[in-house]
Amino acid sequence: MSGKPSDGPETGASSIDRMAESVAVSPTSSPIKTQGHLRETAAIQGPALGARRPVSSTRGRRGMQSLSGRLLIFSAAFVAATMAATALVLWLIVGHVVREQVDQQLDVQIEALKGSLRFDAAGTPRLSASFDNPPFDRPGWFWQIDTPDGRLNAPPPTHGPGRRPGHDRPGGPPDAPPPEGPTPDLTAAERPGPALHLRQQSATIDGRVVTFTASAPEAALATPARDALFWLLPLILALGLFLLIGTLLQIRFGLRPLADLHGDLQDIERGARDRLSDMPVRELAPVTTEINRLLDQNEARLTETRLHFANLAHGLKTPLASLRLALDRETDPQGRLAELAERMEQRIRRHLSLARKTAGGALTSATPLSPVIADLLAVLRRLYEERALSVTTAGVETLSLRCDEKDAEEILGNLLDNSFKWARSQIAISARRDGRNAILLIEDDGPGILPERRAEVLRAGARLDESMPGDGFGLSIAEELVTLYGGRLELGEGALGGLCVRLTLPALEQAS
């Protein structure tokens, strides 16, 4: 087997090609098979391993393939959107409230200005009070009165920020004249300085149309909203975090029955249990009930089918056995009838072995390898009592096959029986895990099989040596069952010099 480079699944055709090639290329087509370079394998492949597994969808990220992942992703997205919307709405509300407040302040100022504006005899507008009270003593908080005869306003542009005419005239005369010089228009489009928020109102005072304008810095509107958000955002984030934790707990506890179901299914696959436990959850109860019903049905059908074939075998073979006993030298002098009976027997065996396949291939069960081999060796040692064979086993203890116990017995029984039949003095059984598969090697020190005839022995009813007892079905039955499980059976030359049977079967995932 050591000569075989790859274990990858291949198609039957390519392996046959390879065999043909090896026979043709091989310079020694002599039947002496001890030649090292003839270590070619007649591989009869089943469907590629893993072909029975549903092809998993490659759409979606990894997280989307798990129910918890999906819930978490959707929930996180939803929480994030809600948080953003909340922040936006809060920001708008705070902005609105602040604006209302500022507008109110400005309106109060305008009303006050309106109340204190008088025109003297010369028609000059005069204010009867100072209007530089807070907040109108701060930059951006301005007022302006436009009359047909001129403008009165708070900050002469020549003054720096914070300096107002009012400050120059603390408790100034109520009838102080308006400041001289060109005054900047608050309402002008290209006014220098920071952006302002304006309120305007027109009134007719002493028969003149006067426009009152009051301003607040735009910053006075934006800053409180920003400050509010500064405190609110962490709160919103904390809330979001809380919601996510809530979701996680929900997933963990709310989806616990699903996790339990998953665990049960894995246990069934591992063979640790044979039915799902009852679900106390209304939504899942029908699922478990139905799955259990299917498992029951499957098992019952399997048992029934096996029993049916056992009965069929009994019903067909018992009269055949009678017939055979009835045929002797007197009743069948030429042995023609015996020959017919023999042919009938062959057919019956062939068809029963074919039919038996339909009762095999249950992937739900798991079979520990070690006891099966121990049982079979006990049987074989009795059946071949006269032969003092030494049998060694290695690596079988920890392996379990994903295979029905009866099928495992049938496969290994036939293979080991073949080894017992042909071995001269020893048989070596070794097993190891290779990814999802168990690989079993059964080697003997018997005569082996010529490379070009290895495919032949796997054919039903084929017997390479008619002198040995047997019906020629053992290896073919094993091969058919192995194929049914998506495994492989290969014949080669072993280290002991005889035949080496290499068996690949799906193994159980290591128990976690």
Added chain:
Amino acid sequence: MRVLLVEDDDDLAERIATHLRAENFVVDRAANGEDALHAGTTERFDVAILDLGLPKIDGVTVLKGWRAEAANLPVLVLTARDGWPDKVASFKAGADDFLTKPFKVEELVLRLRALVRRAAGHGSAQISCGPLTFDAQLGTFERDGLPLKLTALEWRVLSCLMLRKEIVVDRRELTERVYDGDAEVDSNSLEVIVARLRRKIGPEHIETVRGRGYRLTAGETTP
């Protein structure tokens, strides 16, 4: 040698019985699991042939029942089921050999003889006692290297004594193993058979143990 044949198919059972009787076996039949279970635990047999697919109680259960009742007779399972699971189940239940139908009757006879011989504690097929040699596999006797001609009844008695040479074999047990179940047992005729055997192999080789039975011995006491 007395064999219990458990087979529900009358035709096959009759044919097997005929062949076995021709090979000097005493054959008792049971046609269902219930009878088989009863017979195996209450009567003495040298070997049993057991079918697996039986009415009432299946073969494996019968076998387990026998073993549970300490009936340790060697059992050959003769069945149409040729799968390994059936073999494993049979041997686990306590079977000693397994033969699948259809079979050659010679094979069956050879295996039955081997089972009886091994059960009597003889590893080799050749059993010797004084001038006598018994090939337990072929069922032939030789005296001083020459074939010994025996009638069926004589063969049965001698083979039974031979398998337990130097041991006293109970009269009743011997009788059971010599006559077919329903046959009229005439105790005198056992004496007659033993007398004939003594003439053929030498009187000193078969001892009469008063009140108990007979013993085959190499007879060192006589020169």
